[in-house]
Amino acid sequence: MTSRFPTLTLLDHPLIQHKLSLMRDRTTRPVLFRQLLREIGILMGYELTRDLTLKTRPIETPMTTMDAPFLAGPVTLVSILRAGLGMTEGLRELMPDAKEGHIGLFRDPETHQPREYFVKLPADPGRVLLVDPMLATGGSAVHAVEVLLDRGIAARDIRFLCLIAAPEGVERFAAACPDVPILAAALDSHLDENAYIIPGLGDAGDRLYGTEHGKTATA
Ligand SMILES: O=P(O)(O)OC[C@H]1O[C@H](OP(=O)(O)OP(=O)(O)O)[C@H](O)[C@@H]1O
Ligand SMILES: O=c1cc[nH]c(=O)[nH]1
Ligand SMILES: [Mg+2]
Structure with a gap:
């Protein structure tokens, strides 16, 4: 489904929406939250990969020979740590041969940078599927794309997959990365004063891993 933002496509399949609502529920515990994010990754991955190119090569079926279509080039799943890891699990099930990359980012609680x-x-990453469930201010996603561009990856080879996008983040991302399509399950209302998405689902990383919001363990 297209959206009011030209580069944002919303994947509004009923199963995705149902599972996302379960994830949003504050009483959903990490074990179910992780499972749902993995399942949504599979469902969204189906659409995300719709424009991968195919190349035929000859094979023999039990009946005859044929030129059969196979994926043409490499695909790389790039997770923005930590929360991206949970969504990449589903994509990995769809594309077990995909390469993987990791970009570790955290948002400064004061500056939100x-x-x-x-x-x-x-x-040689080929098509890059950049994954992070939350697009809030857009700072993290834009930074991750800049890392990819710095490594010589072309914007046309990148797709950004998220679960929930805030309008503020979509605007910032589209302005900085106009050639990178965004696929999301939902476009929410706005950001609160702490730059959290409303209604959102809270802190995706903390809910995935059961860490306490905003606190880091010390040795
Ligand atoms: O659009 P932004 O305003 O940059 O916010 C979104 C980022 O915030 C969250 O990560 P967080 O910093 O909480 O790290 P974590 O995944 O380790 O919890 C989320 O997973 C995004 O990476
Ligand atoms: O709502 C938000 C904003 C940033 N990061 C999250 O995990 N959730
Ligand atoms: Mg977090």
Whole structure:
């Protein structure tokens, strides 16, 4: 489904919407939250991969020979840590041969700016599916795309997959990365004063891993 933003496509399949509502519910515990995010990753991945290119090669079926279509080039799943990992699980089930990359970012609680702590990307990534469930201010997603562009990956080869997008984040992302399509399950209302998405689902990373919101363990 198209949206009021030209680069944003909303995937409004009833199963995706149902599972997202379960995820939003504050009483949903991490084990179910993780399972739902993985399942939504599979359902959204089906649409996300619709424009992958195919190349035929000859095979023999039990009956005859044929030129059969196979995926043409490499696909790389890039998770923005931590929360992206949960969504990538579903995509990995769809594409077990995909390469994987990781971009570690956390949002500074005061400034809301992304802080980078880890980057590992494969060579020759082909089509890059950048994954993070939450697009709030857009700072993290824009930073991650900049990391990919700095490594020589073309914007036309990148797709950004998220679960919930805020209008503020879509606007910022579209302005900074006009050639990178965004696929989301929902476009929510707005950000609150702490730059959290309303109605949203809270802090995706904390809900996935059962960490306490805003606190980091010390040694
Ligand atoms: O659009 P933004 O305003 O940049 O916010 C979105 C980012 O915030 C969350 O990560 P967080 O910083 O909480 O890290 P975590 O995944 O480790 O919890 C989320 O997973 C995004 O990466
Ligand atoms: O609502 C939000 C905003 C940023 N990060 C999250 O996990 N949730
Ligand atoms: Mg978090």
